[in-house]
Amino acid sequence: MAARIVTREHITGWMFVAPALILLGIFMIFPIAWSLWMTAQTGRGLNFAFGGFANIQRLLGDTVFLRALGNTMVFLVVQVPIMITLALLFAVALNDTKLWGRSFFRTAIFLPCVTSLVAYAVLFKSMFSAEGVINTAITAIGFAPIPWLTDPFWAKVLIVLAITWRWTGYNMIFYLAALQNVDRSIYEAARIDGVPPWARFVYLTLPMLKPVILFTTVISTIGTLQLFDEPYNITQGGPADATLTLSYYIYNLTFKFMPSFGYSSTVSWVIVVLVGILTFIQFMVTRERQAK
Amino acid sequence: MTANDTSIALERETTTAMSPHVFFRYVRRTLLYVALSIAAFVSIFPFYWMVVGSTNPSPDIAHGKATFGTYLFQNIATFFATVDVPRMFFNSAFIALVGTTLTLIVSSLAGYGFEMFKSRFRERIFAFLLLMLSIPFAAIMVPLFIMMSRLGLINTFTAVIVPGIASIFIIFYFRQASKAFPGELRDAARIDGLNELQIFIYVYLPVMRSTYAAAIIIVFMANWNNYLWPLIILQTEQNKTVTLIVSALSYAYVPDYGVIMISAVFATLPTVLIFFLLQRRFVEGLLGSVK
Numbered sequence: 001m002a003a004r005i006v007t008r009e010h011i012t013g014w015m016f017v018a019p020a021l022i023l024l025g026i027f028m029i030f031p032i033a034w035s036l037w038m039t040a041q042t043g044r045g046l047n048f049a050f051g052g053f054a055n056i057q058r059l060l061g062d063t064v065f066l067r068a069l070g071n072t073m074v075f076l077v078v079q080v081p082i083m084i085t086l087a088l089l090f091a092v093a094l095n096d097t098k099l100w101g102r103s104f105f106r107t108a109i110f111l112p113c114v115t116s117l118v119a120y121a122v123l124f125k126s127m128f129s130a131e132g133v134i135n136t137a138i139t140a141i142g143f144a145p146i147p148w149l150t151d152p153f154w155a156k157v158l159i160v161l162a163i164t165w166r167w168t169g170y171n172m173i174f175y176l177a178a179l180q181n182v183d184r185s186i187y188e189a190a191r192i193d194g195v196p197p198w199a200r201f202v203y204l205t206l207p208m209l210k211p212v213i214l215f216t217t218v219i220s221t222i223g224t225l226q227l228f229d230e231p232y233n234i235t236q237g238g239p240a241d242a243t244l245t246l247s248y249y250i251y252n253l254t255f256k257f258m259p260s261f262g263y264s265s266t267v268s269w270v271i272v273v274l275v276g277i278l279t280f281i282q283f284m285v286t287r288e289r290q291a292k
Numbered sequence: 293m294t295a296n297d298t299s300i301a302l303e304r305e306t307t308t309a310m311s312p313h314v315f316f317r318y319v320r321r322t323l324l325y326v327a328l329s330i331a332a333f334v335s336i337f338p339f340y341w342m343v344v345g346s347t348n349p350s351p352d353i354a355h356g357k358a359t360f361g362t363y364l365f366q367n368i369a370t371f372f373a374t375v376d377v378p379r380m381f382f383n384s385a386f387i388a389l390v391g392t393t394l395t396l397i398v399s400s401l402a403g404y405g406f407e408m409f410k411s412r413f414r415e416r417i418f419a420f421l422l423l424m425l426s427i428p429f430a431a432i433m434v435p436l437f438i439m440m441s442r443l444g445l446i447n448t449f450t451a452v453i454v455p456g457i458a459s460i461f462i463i464f465y466f467r468q469a470s471k472a473f474p475g476e477l478r479d480a481a482r483i484d485g486l487n488e489l490q491i492f493i494y495v496y497l498p499v500m501r502s503t504y505a506a507a508i509i510i511v512f513m514a515n516w517n518n519y520l521w522p523l524i525i526l527q528t529e530q531n532k533t534v535t536l537i538v539s540a541l542s543y544a545y546v547p548d549y550g551v552i553m554i555s556a557v558f559a560t561l562p563t564v565l566i567f568f569l570l571q572r573r574f575v576e577g578l579l580g581s582v583k
Contacts, residue, residue: 010409010411012409012488013405013408013409013410013411013414014405014414015405015488016401016402016404016405016406016408016409016488016492017401017402017405017406017414017417019398019401019402019458020398020399020401020402020458020463021402021417021458023398023454023457023458024421024424024458024460027432027436027454027455027458028424028427028432028455028458028460029424030435031432031435031436031439032424032427032431032432032435034435034438035431035432035434035435038434038435086331090328090331093324093327093328094328099324100325101328104332105328105331105332107571108331108332108335108336109331109332109335111335111336111339111564111567112335112338114513114560114563114564114567115338115339115560115563115564116516116517116519116534116535116538116559116560116563117517117519117535118517118519118535118536118538118539118559119342119535119538119556119559119560120338122538122539122541122542122552122556123338123341123342123553123556124338125542126341126345126353126354126542126549126552126553127338127341129354131354131355131356132353132354132355132356133341133356133357133358134356135356136355136356136358137356165334165335165338169335197320218426222426222428225428226428226429226430228430228519228520229519229520232539233539233542246430247428247430247520250430250433250434251520251524254433254434254437255437255524261434261438264434265431265434265435268428268430268431268433268434269431271428271430271431272427272428272431275426275427275428276426279426
C-alpha cells in the first residue's frame with residue numbers, strides 16, 4: 001500500500017517536471033553537446049569535416065579573436081569592479097532610514113535597468129555623438145570635445161560608462177535587500193565603541209554582504225563576457241575593432257561573414273571556459289577570506 | 293552679530309571636542325547628498341534626453357539641443373510613415389505575451405514538481421540544471437540557429453519563443469518560492485479528492501499570486517527587451533519587433549534622430565509603465581532569486 005503511494009507520487013513528480021525537462025533537453029542540453037562537437041569540425045556553411053584541434057589552433061593565430069578577447073577582458077576587469085563598488089556605496093547610503101528623499105534616490109538609480117538594452121544603447125549613441133549633448137556640455141565648461149565614437153580608447157570608455165549606467169542600480173537592489181537582513185544592533189554597538197564609518201563599512205558591512213557580492217560578481221562576469229547589445233548598437237564594434245567583444249565576434253563569424261559554424265562554436269566555448277575559470281576563482285577568493 | 297559673538301563661537305569651536313566632529317558630519321552629509329543627486333541626475337538624464345529628443349528635429353538632436361522643441365508631431369508622423377508601427381507593436385506584444393504565458397506554465401509546473409515531489413534522481417537533475425545556468429547563450433546560439441533553419445522555422449515567432457519557455461532561472465525561482473507553500477493546504481485538498489494537477493491549478497496558483505506577478509514582470513521584460521535571438525531569427529521587415537526596429541533605425545545611413553527617439557520611447561514605455569505600476573512587486577520579484 002505504502003509502496004504504491006510512493007510510486008504514484010514518483011510518477012506525478014515526473015509529470016510536473018517533464019515538459020520543462022523535454023524542452024531543456026531539446027533546446028539547451030542538445031545544443032550544448034552539439035556545439036561541443038562542432039568545435040572539432042571545420043568547413044563552411046553546413047558542410048562539416050572533422051578537423052581535430054584545427055579550430056583551437058586557428059584561435060591562437062587569429063588576431064581579431066585575440067583582440068575581441070582582450071577587449072572583453074578589459075571591459076570585465078575595468079567595469080565590474082567600478083559598478084560593484086558604486087552599487088555598494090549607493091546601497092549603504094540608501095540603507096540609512098534617516099536619509100531624506102531615500103525612495104526617490106532609490107527609484108532614480110534603479111530606473112535605468114527598466115530600459116531595453118537596445119533603446120538605451122541608441123540613446124547613448126546620440127548623446128555621445130561628435131557634436132552631441134555631452135560634447136556640447138564639455139566644450140561649454142571649456143574643455144576640448146572628446147572623440148567618443150571615433151577614438152579606440154574613448155569608445156571603450158563609452159561602453160564602460162554605458163554598462164555602468166544600465167546595471168549599477170540592478171546590483172544595488174541586491175545589496176539593499178541583503179542589508180535589510182543585517183542586525184542593526186551590531187552597527188549601534190560599533191558606533192558606541194567609536195568605530196569610524198569607513199571601518200564599519202570595511203569590517204562589518206563588507207563581510208556580511210560577501211555572499212551577495214559574490215553572487216552579483218558572478219552574474220556580472222557572465223553578463224560582461226556575453227556583451228553584445230551595447231557594442232553592436234553604440235559603436236558597431238569599432239573604431240578598428242576597439243569595442244569588438246567575443247559575442248559580437250561569434251555573431252560576425254556566424255551571420256555576417258560566410259558562416260563558419262565550427263569555428264564560431266569554438267569561440268563560444270572560450271566564453272564557457274572563461275565563465276568556469278572566473279567563477280571558480282571568485283568562489284575560491286571568498287572562501288579563503290572566510291577561512292581567515 | 294558682534295565681534296564678541298564670533299570670538300565666543302570660535303572659542304567654543306576650538307575648546308570643545310564636539311565641534312569638529314559635528315562639522316565633519318555636516319560636511320559628510322552634504323557630500324553624500326551631492327553625490328546621490330549627481331547619481332540620480334545621471335540616471336534620469338538619458339530619459340529626459342529621450343523625451344526632449346522626440347520633440348526636436350534630427351539636426352538639433354545631433355547638435356546637442358537639450359530643451360523641448362515643437363517637432364513632436366512631425367517626428368511621430370515620420371515614424372508612422374517609415375515603420376509599420378501597429379505591426380511592430382503586435383509582433384513584440386505577441387512574442388512577449390505568448391512567451392510569458394508559456395514560460396510561466398511550463399517553468400512553474402517544473403519548479404512546483406521539483407519541490408513537492410522529491411526524489412534522489414530528480415535532485416541530481418536539478419543540481420545539473422543549476423550548473424547549466426552559467427552556460428552563456430552564445431554557446432548554444434549557433435546550434436540553435438542551425439536547428440531552427442533545418443526545421444524551417446527561420447523568420448517565425450515559434451523559433452523566437454520556444455527555446456525560452458523552459459527557463460532554468462524561473463524554475464529555480466518557483467522552486468524557492470514553493471518552499472513557502474503550506475503543506476496542510478495540499479493535504480486538505482487531497483482529502484477533498486482533488487488530483488495533483490487540480491491541486492496545482494485550484495490551490496497552488498491562487499495562493500502564489502504574488503510570486504506569479506513578479507515572475508510575469510521578469511519574463512515579460514526579458515521577452516520584450518530580447519534582442520540578439522530575434523535579430524538572428526526574424527529576417528523580414530514585417531516580422532521585426534520593437535527593439536529590432538529601434539536598432540535598424542539607428543543603423544540607417546542617415547539616421548533620423550527624432551524618429552529614433554520616438555521609437556525609443558515606444559520601446560521603453562511598456563516596461564517603464566509596468567515598473568511604476570508594480571514597483572513593489574517588481575523589486576520583490578528581482579529579490580526572489582536571492583532569498
